Amino acid sequence: MxxxxxxxxxxxxxxxxxxxxxxxxxxxxxxxxxxxxxxxxxxxxxxxxxxxxxxxxxxxxxxxxxxxxxxxxxxxxxxxxxxxxxxxxxxxxxxxxxxxxxxxxxxxxxxxxxxxxxxxxxxxxxxxxxxxxxxxxxxxxxxxxxxxxxxxxxxxxxxxxxxxxxxxxxxxxxxxxxxxxxxxxxxxxxxxxxxxxxxxxxxxxxxxxxxxPESVIKTNEAGEEEMPSNMLKQIFEKPLSRYVTLAIIALGVYLIAVEGIIGYGILTIALSFGIGVIMVIYQDITQIERDRMTVILISFLIVIVFWGAFEQAGGLMNIYTKQKINRVVMGYEIPASAFQAVNAAFIILFGTAVANFWVWWKHRGKESSSILKMSMGTIIMGIGFIFMAIASQQAGTEVGAKGMLIFLILAYLFHTLGELSASPVALSFITKLAPAKYVSIMMGFYFAATGLGNKLAGAIGESAQAEPIKVEVKAEKDQLTQFVADTTIENGHNFELHGDLTIVNQNQINVDKDGQNLSEFIVLNEENIKTIRTRVNESNEKDLTAVIKFEQDEEKKKEVDAPIQAYKAEVEIFELENDREFSTFMLIFAFTAGFGILLIMFLKKLKKLTHGAEDTRKGSAHEEQEGFEVADKEDDDK
Missing domain, CATH: 1.20.1250.20 (MFS general substrate transporter like domains)
Structure with a gap:
């Protein structure tokens, strides 16, 4: 400046x-x-x-x-x-x-x-x-x-x-x-x-x-060394970092060339350089700085885990709110996207209270290190997924059932309380521990860790969704009008039917609804039947419901004469889909809580590795008074 x-x-x-x-x-x-x-x-x-x-x-x-x-x-x-x-x-x-x-x-x-x-x-x-x-x-x-x-x-x-x-x-x-x-x-x-x-x-x-900037300052007033200008060159000059980086690059190339996984292959190659940079830095710093770097790397893991769970808000939880939460209040159905505002509202309501709690906690002589706050924040945030699991159980009672809105609100409340404990201290903690000449690089890694957390969130949400079983429709309009109105098909509206799922034999599956076999309305090929049988066999559920979702294909609509011929369909097994979502919510809770507890168990050792970096306070008496930003990770430049 x-x-x-x-x-x-x-x-x-x-x-x-x-x-x-x-x-x-x-x-x-x-x-x-x-x-x-x-x-x-x-x-x-x-x-x-x-x-x-x-x-x-x-x-x-x-x-x-x-x-x-x-x-x-x-x-x-x-x-x-x-x-x-x-x-x-x-x-x-x-x-x-x-x-x-x-x-x-x-x-x-x-x-x-x-x-x-x-x-x-x-x-x-x-x-x-x-x-x-x-x-x-x-x-x-x-x-x-x-x-x-x-x-x-x-x-x-x-x-x-x-x-x-x-x-x-x-x-x-x-x-x-x-x-x-x-x-x-x-x-x-x-x-x-x-x-x-x-x-x-x-x-x-x-x-x-x-x-x-008028110039790039190479040496600060304290006489610290110039930050390495060509870190990539150093990665390949030092044997250990060179071999490790090349090995990870080879893995990335394999994912792209052999497995055809381009996105994750590129990500792996990018991570290889990050790991190489960390290895170069480790070889260039003192033992005390290495100890502190170890704690920084652990804090990066916390950042990845925290945001990997928290960012379900814009993805999986957003979809779940749309499809499986009862959003009707006083006769009005609230748009699903409106609940993205709950986190911001809770931050405004509770931000000062949470900050004051940690100040009060410290003044009582209690442990209040940044690692503790980040660990507790991760645990508290994870607890919110218990409420999502409860909502999932409610939505899983029958097709069309929905979870209570209060459990979604409680989930967001705990997510926000966890964020208010963990997020504000993360970046300042990293800048306190990072070697002086590598602070900028560590800030970059902090943003990268945040990004990886967001990618993890998408991957978790993706894993909660079973691969759809796509089938062709062979029903005539007259067969379907006993279940849906004529105008539904004439106007090309989407609809779904469901019935009791029974595996008759190796080659036949029935979906019974009021004595009518709905499977006769669709074409189940050998692969479809095999997929359904595999999923049923992997389940502990005895009574299963198949849901057939009919959706109009806009491209096909241009090529056919009758409206019913423009439909395509997917089959999902209701109980298995619900179990998958319930398990995802509970696994997120178990992992975040377990991870946070594990960190607290090793808190004394981790604090020892910081060598008192948090004991020296600079600036105002407000210590770590940070800003609270909704679902945002850059509590920048405090």
């Missing part, structure tokens, strides 16, 4: 620089656009192309996989975004260009074309990467060293973030679900455009903040 920036006389409002409010509204609208789009993204992807509000019609597992990749890349791109600002453009211009990319991305998403969908997501990833890591740094630059208003300034800034997240989930979610998905994306884009206008119009209040 330009030292002269602190000497500039700044116009103030309510005791703070006007620039704070420019950044406040910029970030409010940026988060409005991001969380609004996030609230409806998965729901849009899985909505049938023949629905009244048509989506892409993807399978749920595919939608959750894309969601994982997208949210991972959003945070991973913060690394180059920070580097570009620090080395070339400065924070101010990087935020400006990032905002323009976001405006373009959200605007393109409003176009109902597949090229627009992918292009929009790519531009949003790039835009968030440029804006998110740098705008918080600019907030800090508004205040000089030792300025007591700095903590309050960040508090105001984070209030804007949560207001944006709260409002967007309600407004964008409502517009997207009730009027049209692309109208929702368009509204998110309008929000980002407003933020960009505020930012560009308020440049005079940001004079001297986040300017283009």
């Amino acid at each position: 330009n030292e002269g920036a602190h000497k500039i006389e700044r116009k103030e409002l309510f005791g703070h620089p006007m620039g704070l409010y420019i950044l406040f509204f910029t970030e409010l609208w940026e988060r409005f656009s991001y969380y609004g789009m996030r609230a409806i993204l998965v729901l849009y992807i899985i909505s049938s192309v023949s629905d009244k509000n048509p989506g892409l019609g993807w399978e749920e597992s595919d939608a959750l996989a894309l969601y994982g990749w997208y949210t991972m890349l959003v945070y991973v791109m913060s690394i180059p975004g920070g580097i570009i600002a620090d080395k070339w453009l400065g924070q101010k211009k990087t935020v400006l260009y990032g905002g323009l990319l976001l405006c373009a991305g959200h605007g393109i998403l409003a176009v109902e074309q597949m090229w627009a969908f992918y292009t929009g997501l790519i531009l949003i990833v790039l835009g968030v990467g440029g804006l998110k890591p740098n705008i918080s740094t600019m907030v800090g630059g508004l205040y000089g060293p030792g300025d007591d208003r700095r903590d309050k300034g960040f508090t105001i800034f984070y209030i804007g973030i949560n207001i944006g997240a709260l409002a967007s989930s309600l407004l964008v979610g409502y517009i997207g679900e009730t009027i049209g998905w692309h109208y929702g994306f368009g509204l998110a884009g309008i929000g980002m455009a407003l933020g960009q206008i505020v930012y560009m119009a308020g440049q005079k209040y940001l004079e001297g903040i986040g300017e283009k």
Whole structure:
């Protein structure tokens, strides 16, 4: 930051620089656009192309996989975004260009074309990467060293973030679900455009903040060594890091070339360089610093585990809310996306209380280290999935049953309480332990760990969805009208039928509904029958229900004469699907709770490895007063 920036006389409002409010509204609208789009993204992807509000019609597992990749890349791109600002453009211009990319991305998403969908997501990833890591740094630059208003300034800034997240989930979610998905994306884009206008119009209040760096400082005032400028070169110069990195690269190449798993192959290759960098750093630091690095790596694992579970909110839990939670309150069915606002609302309600609890806890002489807070936060967050499991049991009583809304709310409450304990201290803890010349690299790894947590969330959600059993429809309209209205088929509406599943023999499966064998309405080939038999044999359930979902195929519709001929179908075994979701929720709870407890058991040893890094406090007496950001991991630059 330009030292002269602190000497500039700044116009103030309510005791703070006007620039704070420019950044406040910029970030409010940026988060409005991001969380609004996030609230409806998965729901849009899985909505049938023949629905009244048509989506892409993807399978749920595919939608959750894309969601994982997208949210991972959003945070991973913060690394180059920070580097570009620090080395070339400065924070101010990087935020400006990032905002323009976001405006373009959200605007393109409003176009109902597949090229627009992918292009929009790519531009949003790039835009968030440029804006998110740098705008918080600019907030800090508004205040000089030792300025007591700095903590309050960040508090105001984070209030804007949560207001944006709260409002967007309600407004964008409502517009997207009730009027049209692309109208929702368009509204998110309008929000980002407003933020960009505020930012560009308020440049005079940001004079001297986040300017283009005049030079790259190689040695700081303490005389610390220059940070290695070519880390990749060092990876391959040292034998151990070279062999390990090449071995992991070979694994990535194998996944791509032999298994055809391109995405995970590329991810494996990227991880190989990260592991190589860690190995190079380990060989370059003192024993005390190595001990602290060990704790940092463990904290990265906490970050991955925490966000891998927490980010089910935008994926699996979002779908579950849409399909299997009773959202009717006083005769009105609340849109599923609206519940993405619950986390933000709870942060606003309980953020100060949780922060004050930890201050009170410490003043009583109790253990209050960052590792404890992160561990307890992970456990508390995991408890929330018990309530999702209870809701799953309720929804599993019969086809069409739904879980009670209160259990979804309780799940979000515990997720938020866990976030408020774990998230605010994570980044500051890492910066305290990291070797001075590698702090920037460790911050990059923190964002990468956050991204991996998001990808893990998508993978977990994907695993909770069984591969659909796709079948052809052979029923005539007259056969189906005893179960559905004529107009349902004539108008091409989707519908489903269910009946008792019985395996008659090796080659025959019956689905009985009121004496009618529904399996006669579809074509079950040998592979379909084998899949059903395998799933039934793996289950402990005795009484099983088969659900046949009929969906109109828009492409097929153009080629046939009768409406019924345009339908395609899928078969799912209701009890097995429900058991799979219940098991996923319980496994997330068991793993997060077990992981957190294990860390607490080794807390003394872990604290010893920090060599008192948390014992020395710098700055104000507020110690670790951090901002709370809804479902956001960058508690940046405190």
